[in-house]
Amino acid sequence: MIDNGERLRKLVLNSVRFSGLSRISRPFLGGMGAILTMHRVTAAPGTELGFNRHLSIDPAFLDLLIAEMKSDGFVFVSIDEAVDRIAAQASGERFATVTLDDGYRDNLLEALPVFEKHEVPFSVYIAPGLIEGTAELWWDLVEAVVTKRDRLTLNTPKGRVFIDCSTKAKKAYANCQISDYLTCDIGEEEQIEVVRDLAGSAGLDYAGLRQDLLMTWDEIRTIAHHPLCTIGAHTVHHYNLKRLPVEKALKEMSDSALVLELELGEVPKHFAYPYGYQAAVGAREAEIAKAAGFISALTTRHGMIHPEHAEHMHTLPRMSVNGRYQKIGYMSAMLSGATTAMANGGRKVVTV
Numbered sequence: 623m624i625d626n627g628e629r630l631r632k633l634v635l636n637s638v639r640f641s642g643l644s645r646i647s648r649p650f651l652g653g654m655g656a657i658l659t660m661h662r663v664t665a666a667p668g669t670e671l672g673f674n675r676h677l678s679i680d681p682a683f684l685d686l687l688i689a690e691m692k693s694d695g696f697v698f699v700s701i702d703e704a705v706d707r708i709a710a711q712a713s714g715e716r717f718a719t720v721t722l723d724d725g726y727r728d729n730l731l732e733a734l735p736v737f738e739k740h741e742v743p744f745s746v747y748i749a750p751g752l753i754e755g756t757a758e759l760w761w762d763l764v765e766a767v768v769t770k771r772d773r774l775t776l777n778t779p780k781g782r783v784f785i786d787c788s789t790k791a792k793k794a795y796a797n798c799q800i801s802d803y804l805t806c807d808i809g810e811e812e813q814i815e816v817v818r819d820l821a822g823s824a825g826l827d828y829a830g831l832r833q834d835l836l837m838t839w840d841e842i843r844t845i846a847h848h849p850l851c852t853i854g855a856h857t858v859h860h861y862n863l864k865r866l867p868v869e870k871a872l873k874e875m876s877d878s879a880l881v882l883e884l885e886l887g888e889v890p891k892h893f894a895y896p897y898g899y900q901a902a903v904g905a906r907e908a909e910i911a912k913a914a915g916f917i918s919a920l921t922t923r924h925g926m927i928h929p930e931h932a933e934h935m936h937t938l939p940r941m942s943v944n945g946r947y948q949k950i951g952y953m954s955a956m957l958s959g960a961t962t963a964m965a966n967g968g969r970k971v972v973t974v
């Protein structure tokens with residue numbers, strides 16, 4: 623499905639690519655480097671409707687992107703080194719660091735061989751609740767439910783709501799409707815029961831889906847011990863922290879670090895905010911991440927890294943390697959920094 627937003631963004635990216643704006647922007651807006659965000663890296667995402675297509679890129683595209691960025695002068699570094707470079711406000715060669723959120727199994731099976739081929743360091747951000755089954759990948763689950771059924775029942779406090787999913791367009795609408803309900807209408811802690819109930823009523827094995835998609839602790843230990851890998855924290859339950867009281871938000875961050883230390887034997891130093899957009903991260907969350915002891919915290923706000931970010935280590939923006947925009951030209955346009963200002967009301971240095 624191509625929505626109007628996607629059409630417009632592609633139009634903007636193409637105008638940046640073909641007008642020469644990226645070449646002109648780069649010295650002024652390109653900054654010190656970029657933190658790339660990824661989720662799934664797989665040649666077979668296995669979803670027919672593609673509602674979560676933005677979260678999945680092909681390993682062949684990753685291979686090509688790394689090669690192109692290297693030939694364009696980017697030096698790939700670990701998140702530790704990225705933080706050191708930002709703190710030092712180092713100029714010179716531009717750096718890139720790769721981050722992957724949520725701990726999908728394809729990170730180990732399909733992305734790692736690409737990182738090994740190019741000797742590219744990367745960091746993976748784990749929410750222990752997703753690994754242990756006290757949280758669900760609700761976005762994948764909702765897509766699976768909507769794909770499978772022609773009609774759904776959602777139990778809400780106001781009663782049962784019947785949702786028509788009989789056509790592709792209605793499935794797309796239902797996917798949005800249910801996602802909005804889960805993320806806006808009910809509390810973060812209520813999400814799991816509602817989504818499991820929905821999956822159960824559609825005859826879907828939610829635990830099986832989660833276990834198919836995500837790494838086990840043993841697999842996380844395997845990838846964590848790889849010399850190219852750093853593990854970061856991503857809360858326990860993948861909650862939107864802005865929707866939680868301060869004590870609960872701090873507990874989510876601190877406890878995720880504790881569980882990761884227990885499982886992996888090392889305290890994670892870096893954090894990525896679940897969702898990471900404006901409605902999920904603000905100045906309060908940045909203060910909490912600092913109080914929880916992390917040396918960096920990453921949002922998903924669209925932006926390149928500039929020397930000024932030395933003062934904003936807990937609101938570092940990232941550049942999404944988005945499955946809907948798998949073209950080198952789109953990525954070069956974004957990495958020139960030209961789109962940062964466009965996406966952020968003219969601002970070059972993006973925080974929250």
Ligand SMILES: [Zn+2]
Pocket residue numbers: 723724856860895896897
């Ligand atoms: Zn996440």
